[in-house]
Amino acid sequence: MNVNEIIDQIEGLFVLTKLVDNNFDNIKIPEELGYEIKKLNFAELSIEELKGFKFGHWDKDLYLVPGYLFDYIADGVELISIFDEKCIKGINPIDRDTRFGCIAFGFDKTNLIL
Numbered sequence: 001m002n003v004n005e006i007i008d009q010i011e012g013l014f015v016l017t018k019l020v021d022n023n024f025d026n027i028k029i030p031e032e033l034g035y036e037i038k039k040l041n042f043a044e045l046s047i048e049e050l051k052g053f054k055f056g057h058w059d060k061d062l063y064l065v066p067g068y069l070f071d072y073i074a075d076g077v078e079l080i081s082i083f084d085e086k087c088i089k090g091i092n093p094i095d096r097d098t099r100f101g102c103i104a105f106g107f108d109k110t111n112l113i114l
Contacts, residue, residue, distance in 0.1 A: 001036045003045065007052035009033050014054075024054075024068035024101050037072040043107050056102035058082055061109050064102035070094075079105040 010033075017026045029037065042050070047063070056064040062080060065073065073079075075090025082104045087094050096103050 003040060003049055004052075006033065006036050006040070007049065010053060024066055024098075027068045029068070029072075034072060037069070038074070040072075042069075042073060043077065047109055050107070054101060055106065056100060058106065062106050063109055064104065064106035066102050067096065067098040068101075070096060070103060080108050081105050 013027055013029070017028075042053075042065075045053075050063050051057075053069060054066045056066070058064050062082065064082070065079065073089055077089045079087050079089055079094065081087065087105060094103070094105055
């Protein structure tokens with residue numbers, strides 16, 4: 001399954017759960033789809049692909065991880081906080097509190113494929 005097919009299925013879940021104001025609390029990822037999501041390297045996705053997953057644009061460089069996707073990001077991946085702190089998922093503590101559906105950590109777009 002390619003990234004666009006995964007995004008299409010995720011968007012279908014948003015419709016089914018009546019996503020409002022990026023509240024992802026009711027999103028339940030089916031096991032097979034979760035397996036496909038875990039294969040993705042989010043750091044290499046384009047900005048448009050990140051937007052399809054509902055990554056939040058924080059500033060000119062930072063795209064924040066939506067809360068529902070955090071568990072699908074591999075341990076060892078570097079995330080940047082809104083305070084410009086670098087953290088390694090699975091090693092450093094990462095606060096999973098969300099605002100507008102996203103945690104305060106994400107990917108710097110300067111490292112992304114445009």
